[in-house]
Amino acid sequence: MGDVLSTHLDDSRRQYIAEKTAKILKDFFQFYEDQYGVALFNSMRYEIEGTGGPQAQLLWRKVPLDERVIFSGNLFQYLEDSKKWRNRFSLVPHNYGLVLYENKAAYERQIPPRAIINSAGYKILTSVDQYLELVGNSLPGPAPKSGAAPILKCPTQYPLILWHPYSRHYYFCVMTEPEQEKWLAVFQDCVRHCNNGIPEDSKVEGPAFTDAIRMYRQSKEQYGTWEMLCGNEVQILSNLVMEELGPELKSVISPRMKGKPQERQRQWIQISDAVYRMVYEQTQAHFEAVAAKCAMARPAMESVIRTDMDQIITSKEHVAGKIRAFILPKAEVCVRNHVQPYIPSILEALMIPTSQGFTEVRDVFFKEVTDMNLNVINEGGIDKLGEYMEKLSQLAYHPVKMQSCYEKMDQLKLEGLQQRFDVSSASVFKQRAQIHMREQMDNAVYTFETLLHQELGKGPTKEELCKSIQRILERVLKKYDYDSSTVRKKFFREALLQITIPFLLKKLAPTCKSELPRFQELIFEDFARFILVENTYEEVVLQTVMKDIMQAVKEAAVQRKHNLYRDSMVMHNSDPNLHLLAEGIPIDWGEEYSSGSPGEADLSAEKRRRAKQVVSVIHDDEAGLPYEPCPEMLSPGVPEKEPIPYPASPDSITELRGLLVKELQVESPQSAAEPLTNGTSPRESPQPLEAEREKSSSQQASPLNYTHHESAPTIPGEEAVSPPASPIQHLPSEEEADSDHPKPSDKETGEEVSGQGSNPYVQTTTEDSTGVQTEF
DSSP states (O other): OHHHHHHHSOHHHHHHHHHHHHHHHHHHHHHHHHHHHHHHHHHHHHHHHOOOSSOOSSOOOSSOOOSOEEEEEEEEEEETTTTEEEEEEEEEETTOOEEEESOHHHHHTTOOOSEEEOOTTOEEEOOHHHHHHHHHHHSOSOOOOTTSOOSOOOSSSEEEEEEOSSSOOEEEEESSHHHHHHHHHHHHHHHHHHHBOSOTTOSSHHHHHHHHHHHHHHHTTOOSOOTTOOBSHHHHHHHHHHHHHHHHHHHHHGGGOOSOHHHHHHHHHHHHHHHHHHHHHHHHHHHHHHHHHHHHHHHHHHHHHHHHHHHHHHHHHHHHHHHHHHHHHHHHHHIIIIIGGGHHHHHHHHHHHHHHHHHHHHHHHHHHHHHHHHHHHHHTGGGGHHHHHHHHTTGGGOTTTTHHHHGGGGGOOOHHHHHHHTOOOTHHHHHHHHHHHHHHHHHHHHHHHHHHHHHHTTOOOHHHHHHHHHHHHHHHHHHHHHHHHHHHHHHHHHHHHHHHHHHHHHHHHHHHGGGGGGGGGGSOGGGTTTOOHHHHHHHHHHHHHHHHHHHHHHHHHHTTGGGOOOTTOOOOSSSHHHHHHTTSOOOOHHHHTOOSOHHHHHHHHHHHHHHHHTOSSSOOSSOOOSSOOOSSSOOOOOOOOOOOOOOOOOOSHHHHHHHHHHHHHOOOOTTTSOOOOTTSOSSSOOOOOOSSOOOOSOSOOOOOSOOOSOOSOOOOSOOOOOOSOOOOOOOOOHHHHHHHSOOOOSSOSSOOOOSTTOOSOOSOOEEOTTOOEEOO
């Protein structure tokens, strides 16, 4: 690898890369500094004038769940240096950085991990053929001959490949299809979270950055959505540089590369990764310097805005009026002929999968709470409630249980519209909707937790507790229906704007953009940092199409399409005391409602500590590692056990409620009564892999192969049917994270070694005599 890099990335070429990167960043940061003043003004104006949208009915978690690890398990990783597959123990902590250890024992002994992967910008592939096609398209030249050895061979039929257009690739595999489905859900959750890297609570820096990205790309005649707008600011900027720098280097380096097509592909992957890391380091330094510069200038800008707010608003409205008079006739014709006819079809394409996903969120939440209620009845009431609620509180972060919700968005197809409206990929909209689903699930769970905790303060009996859980569930579902309708309507409006506005700007650019500089003289020099002609022009264009978008979403709600509430149905302060409950101390279910003798309590506390630090969502205390490490090759797979068939379970909500009522009405000794198992033992129940849900009217639930990780009773199998009224909606502390396990960096781009004293950025990946893998 070193020879390849030294040959194709000599000092002169590295100098060229640095100069080209500096030039691109200089141009971009001019846009960023301009947008920073506009974003600051808009933020302060909104604080004064903004009325906000409809009030949310559900509570949101102000203090995130602490000390949680999302997932842990074993899988094989391919090491490019040794060209061998190695078994790795992997876990996903609260920030969704994939951490790879030598084995589970190394993790428990707190040995530094082999690698930490930030998956922003990656695609997860489950087929070697998919990967080879992407790699083949990345490099010009002759394709490998038929029958030639491919660039990668997977020893099993179940690969998991992380592919990035610029950074290095990662190769994993597992032994069974259920394991592949499980890890696919986990990896997709990591990508989804890491792609959403710009903090949403950043009211100035975030909008300034995204607007600057859009303006820069439009200055290069690049309109429409951008698939690589993912990760934190430095990662996005690195992608922006590589989008321009990569093709230039490829055209220069590719003709000089030697060897067979497969070897040339390997070389280009190494070269591209090395260049990406160089760009990342340089970008990080520049961004930090510019961010500090803007932060220093902010107090003086805020003072001017507070003093002259009214004058700035008046000046902006005057400029907007002049621009509107100039472009309105052209914009209205363009909207009427090229946009308006397609709005209903775009909206329908967005509504169907999104609403199905939110309905699935509702159904999963209902089923989990109902299962918990049945288990509380069978297990003796409040004694086990703390254990159940601790698991329920993590439902929104459970990658496997939430997968059935997320996969509904896979139905989103915009092929007929992508070419017309220059939409590069629907993944931007898929991931945004999936993030909304997770947020609404967590809000519903947290609201349920808060109301149940209040009810427990009354000291209910077992029968009263069961009725209270059911009553609180129905109360939360009503709030969820309203909030999810509000969130979806906002998502539809934003998605329609993202699709249509770039198209309109591109259409109007030839006749309108050249005339914009003459409006600059209408802006006072003192206000020029807060009013930009280009931004005002875009706002005017947005207003011309916004009325059609609002009308389309309103009509869909009036027609009760996909269970959207009408805009006239507004719930203001329907539950004023509820929001006061959220101001209290966060609930620790394990501490408040643990049961057993003092010795058992100590063991329970130790188990909870391990659950939080080792694995929380998918728990595997007893099971051994799925595979044994093999120094040379994969060991043969262990034969799987035959799945145990389970009795049929009730399929409808009416039946579930009937069982609850029946249990409460029958007075009989516990030993003589048959517990309501709903198809599983109250003590040991398999956790189903919900990668695919089959919706049928059959009373027989199909047992699934995923039978480990949960020791607490749950009820698997059936698809709960939601009630009729169904209109669809981090973590360890710094000190503990540093002491218990290495904390992945949110700013790094690929792998890093977290050992003390190690340099986080090195140009090569090697394995030394002790077998420690190092990466920048």
